[in-house]
Amino acid sequence: METAHSDHSSFWRAWLAEAKAHPRITLGLGVSLLMILWLLATSGVGAFDGGRGERLRYALYGGGAGFACTALGALLAIGLRNISTRTQDVMLGFAAGMMLSASCFSLILPGLAAAETIAGNSYLAAGTVALGLGLGVLLMLGLDYLTPHEHESVGPCGPDCERFNRVWLFVFAITLHNLPEGMAIGVGFAGGDLGVGIPLASAIAIQDIPEGLAVAMALRSTGLSSLRAALVAAASGLMEPLGALVGLGMSSGYAIAYPLSLGLAAGAMLFVVSHEIIPETHRNGHQTPATLGLMGGFAVMMFLDTALG
Numbered sequence: 001m002e003t004a005h006s007d008h009s010s011f012w013r014a015w016l017a018e019a020k021a022h023p024r025i026t027l028g029l030g031v032s033l034l035m036i037l038w039l040l041a042t043s044g045v046g047a048f049d050g051g052r053g054e055r056l057r058y059a060l061y062g063g064g065a066g067f068a069c070t071a072l073g074a075l076l077a078i079g080l081r082n083i084s085t086r087t088q089d090v091m092l093g094f095a096a097g098m099m100l101s102a103s104c105f106s107l108i109l110p111g112l113a114a115a116e117t118i119a120g121n122s123y124l125a126a127g128t129v130a131l132g133l134g135l136g137v138l139l140m141l142g143l144d145y146l147t148p149h150e151h152e153s154v155g156p157c158g159p160d161c162e163r164f165n166r167v168w169l170f171v172f173a174i175t176l177h178n179l180p181e182g183m184a185i186g187v188g189f190a191g192g193d194l195g196v197g198i199p200l201a202s203a204i205a206i207q208d209i210p211e212g213l214a215v216a217m218a219l220r221s222t223g224l225s226s227l228r229a230a231l232v233a234a235a236s237g238l239m240e241p242l243g244a245l246v247g248l249g250m251s252s253g254y255a256i257a258y259p260l261s262l263g264l265a266a267g268a269m270l271f272v273v274s275h276e277i278i279p280e281t282h283r284n285g286h287q288t289p290a291t292l293g294l295m296g297g298f299a300v301m302m303f304l305d306t307a308l309g
Contacts, residue, residue: 029142039250062201063241070237073212091210093290097297106200111262132263180268182243
């Protein structure tokens with residue numbers, strides 16, 4: 001019991017030291033979290049009952065589809081003894097392209113349109129979505145610095161990370177990755193426009209298949225068996241329906257909360273793509289195949305947005 005308490009105290013001391021070492025990042029994380037809590041508080045339970053019950057159902061369907069596709073990709077890894085790094089980089093590039101395209105066509109553009117309808121001014125509309133983008137970046141930047149996790153390319157990161165098992169550090173990293181995707185799905189359905197929600201949820205679900213496969217393969221590198229790596233990777237997809245509830249809740253309060261939340265989800269996704277996925281796909285010398293995969297994913301998402309929207 002004393003050891004557990006000591007470990008707990010040690011972690012918080014390390015966390016506070018990291019927070020003090022990066023005061024601006026800590027402040028930015030605090031501001032973004034306070035904004036999200038404020039958006040959630042202004043919507044209250046009203047986001048999940050009455051006429052919005054249908055939106056809740058669609059958000060859960062979308063988040064559930066993301067979880068199912070993550071699980072499918074993870075389970076595919078069981079039958080695959082090995083996948084070349086080149087193939088993994090192409091798959092991750094494809095996922096990155098879909099996330100980039102989804103951020104533009106299914107989050108930023110609808111956010112600008114919604115904000116202009118509310119504000120009646122293109123400058124205020126752009127400012128609202130840009131504010132959301134900034135909050136999304138601050139959220140993910142703060143979590144990246146102040147949460148223990150591990151990436152294949154840079155190793156363990158965050159406060160007191162050496163105390164955690166590598167498997168748990170990978171799980172934390174995957175959780176940080178899946179959170180903005182789930183939030184984006186929830187925000188996409190919050191406005192009641194299926195032309196926004198369905199293409200976005202479809203795109204995220206499709207890119208979750210290669211992503212789940214890549215995550216399972218990465219977990220195998222930590223020493224887990226194929227089955228356990230697949231199960232852990234599949235379980236990480238549960239963040240998508242949970243994130244969808246957060247996204248739906250924070251964008252269902254004041255009218256301006258909807259475009260602001262669209263911008264926030266887009267900013268979080270863009271941060272993940274630029275900060276994590278693209279560097280990961282380029283570190284093995286496969287820049288050209290990974291870039292072609294990214295362009296393919298971008299084109300597929302653009303097609304889905306046009307065909308389903």
